Amino acid sequence: MRFGLVGYGLWGRCHAEAIRKAPDALLVAVACASPETAASAARDLPGVAVHRDYRALLARPDVDAVDVVVPNHLHAEVGVAALSAGKDVLLEKPMAPTVEECDRLLEAARRSGRVLSVGLELRLSRQWGRIKELIDAGDIGVPTSAVVNLFRFPYRPGAGGWRYDPERVGSWIIEELVHHYDFLMWYFERVGDPVSIAAVSSSRRGSASMADSFASVLRFAGERHAVVTKTVAGFEYHLAVEVVGTDGAIRSWWSGGLDRTRQAAYELKVLRRGAAAPEVIPIEASGELFELEEELRRIVGAFHARRPLVSGEDARKRTIVCQAALRAARDGGEVALHF
Numbered sequence: 219m220r221f222g223l224v225g226y227g228l229w230g231r232c233h234a235e236a237i238r239k240a241p242d243a244l245l246v247a248v249a250c251a252s253p254e255t256a257a258s259a260a261r262d263l264p265g266v267a268v269h270r271d272y273r274a275l276l277a278r279p280d281v282d283a284v285d286v287v288v289p290n291h292l293h294a295e296v297g298v299a300a301l302s303a304g305k306d307v308l309l310e311k312p313m314a315p316t317v318e319e320c321d322r323l324l325e326a327a328r329r330s331g332r333v334l335s336v337g338l339e340l341r342l343s344r345q346w347g348r349i350k351e352l353i354d355a356g357d358i359g360v361p362t363s364a365v366v367n368l369f370r371f372p373y374r375p376g377a378g379g380w381r382y383d384p385e386r387v388g389s390w391i392i393e394e395l396v397h398h399y400d401f402l403m404w405y406f407e408r409v410g411d412p413v414s415i416a417a418v419s420s421s422r423r424g425s426a427s428m429a430d431s432f433a434s435v436l437r438f439a440g441e442r443h444a445v446v447t448k449t450v451a452g453f454e455y456h457l458a459v460e461v462v463g464t465d466g467a468i469r470s471w472w473s474g475g476l477d478r479t480r481q482a483a484y485e486l487k488v489l490r491r492g493a494a495a496p497e498v499i500p501i502e503a504s505g506e507l508f509e510l511e512e513e514l515r516r517i518v519g520a521f522h523a524r525r526p527l528v529s530g531e532d533a534r535k536r537t538i539v540c541q542a543a544l545r546a547a548r549d550g551g552e553v554a555l556h557f
Contacts, residue, residue, distance in 0.1 A: 219518045222247045222275045222305070224296055225287035226255045227377050229310070232478065232507060233287050234263060236514040243518050249275040251288075251377065272296055276303040283521055285514075286310060289380040290388050294319035297334070301326040306333040306521045308513075312396045312540065313533035315388030320534040327530060335526035336533035338400045339513040345486055345504040346401055349461060349468055352499075353405055357490045358463030361406050364444040365460045366398045369452040370477070382428070389427035391547075392540040395448055399539045400532070402436060402444045405461060412436045412444075414554050415539060417546040426548040434543050437552075455479075465491035478507055 221237050223230060226248055237245045248263060249272035250256040259268045269275045276284065276299055284300040285308045286293065294314045300307045301323070313336045314320045327334040340346045353361060373381045373390070380386040387393050403412065414437045419429035431449040438444075458471040467489045474482035486499040513527065520527050535557050542553040 219521060220244050220246045220280055220282045222249070222278065222281040222284045223287065224249045224272045224275060224284060224300070225310075226250045226259045227287070228374070230255075230287040231258075231262070232510055233285050233514070234259075236511045237285065239511055240514040240518060243514060246280055247275045247278055255377075273299065276300055276305065281305060283308065283517075289376060289386050290315050290393065291380075291386040294322050297323050298326040301330045301332045301334060304330060304332060306335075308335050308337060308517050310337045311339075311400075311533070312336075312388065312392045313530060313537055315392055315537070317534065317537055317541065320530065320537050324530045324534065333521055333524055333526055334530045335517060335520060336528045336530060337513060338397060338528045338533060338536070339506070339509040340397045340401050341404060341528060342512040342516065343504060343509045345470060345472065345484055345501050346459065348486060348499060348501070349459065349470060350401070350405055352468060352488055353461065353463070357466055357488055358461065358468060359465030359491060360409065361461055361463050362442050363462045364402055364405065365458075366402065366444065366446045367458045368394070368398070368448040369454075369456045370448075370450055371453055371455065372450050384425065384427045387427075389540065389544050390429060390448075390450065391427070391432065391543050392537065395432070395446060395543070396536050396540050398446050399436065399543075400528075400536050402446070403532075403535065403539070406438055406442065406444070409438050409440065409442055411535065411557055412438050412539065412555055414552050415542050415546055416552040417543045419547040427544055429547065432543075432547060434546065436539070466493070467496075469496075472504055474505065478505075480505060480507055 247267040248259045249269045283306040417434035419432040421429040430451040433447040436444045455477045456473045461468045470486040472484040484504045487496040489496040546553045
């Protein structure tokens with residue numbers, strides 16, 4: 219499968235490497251936003267065509283699928299154009315910062331008949347994905363509560379400082395916590411979608427959309443709930459996940475100097491139904507670089523099978539949750555969720 223890559227910033231370069239490692243995938247063209255990234259792509263990727271206009275890449279008949287790795291506010295523009303050009307699309311998370319843009323992407327996918335898959339790749343993790351396997355196997359019964367806590371260093375600015383511009387990033391909730399809301403909704407899917415969310419935040423920038431610290435409670439039917447907390451005023455990168463069920467519990471954590479490292483410490487433990495003590499579950503490797511490589515390895519087969527790894531319909535719901543979390547943090551109170 220012949221890939222075009224739109225975006226060659228720091229994360230785009232990781233995508234390029236993952237495409238080149240993936241069996242049955244060939245990177246044939248890259249579109250870059252600046253002369254500097256274009257020069258880097260030409261140097262790093264010999265034999266790969268480099269374009270300054272993504273529309274030129276979309277016009278190439280030798281591109282079957284497009285991997286879109288651009289700032290959040292451009293996801294709908296580039297994704298709709300790629301689908302309309304007859305390409306299957308792997309779109310970096312979030313699907314889009316607004317529900318209206320998500321709907322544009324879904325309509326473009328329906329109209330073109332192409333596959334849209336959204337890059338919520340934590341589902342593919344050998345660590346976070348294994349939690350779902352344990353839940354589905356009934357090892358802890360039905361999930362009743364969960365806690366996700368992220369303690370990390372401040373965000374990288376991104377090209378032109380887009381991560382610090384609310385008009386371009388959307389919010390720091392949708393920039394990263396979309397991953398955590400996604401896998402929590404995935405873990406709890408047997409009890410249905412969440413019904414409401416409450417949140418509080420604090421920000422040195424005076425904006426809930428750019429909160430340094432944030433906490434929320436996602437409520438499900440039957441008094442089930444999940445607590446999600448985050449600070450970007452910390453150091454290193456530490457993520458902990460706990461899930462309690464009717465007949466057991468799971469606890470897992472990941473710690474590294476940076477988010478994009480292959481040298482991290484991590485652990486996954488489960489107290490299964492009827493067990494006297496928790497069991498350590500072996501994990502071969504964990505971290506977002508491994509998850510990205512797994513995503514690109516699997517997306518080729520998914521496109522051939524005409525199905526997404528994560529559907530646009532699922533990703534749209536995560537945008538709704540992130541928007542509601544922002545409203546709850548900004549205005550106070552609890553916000554009902556309507557999908």
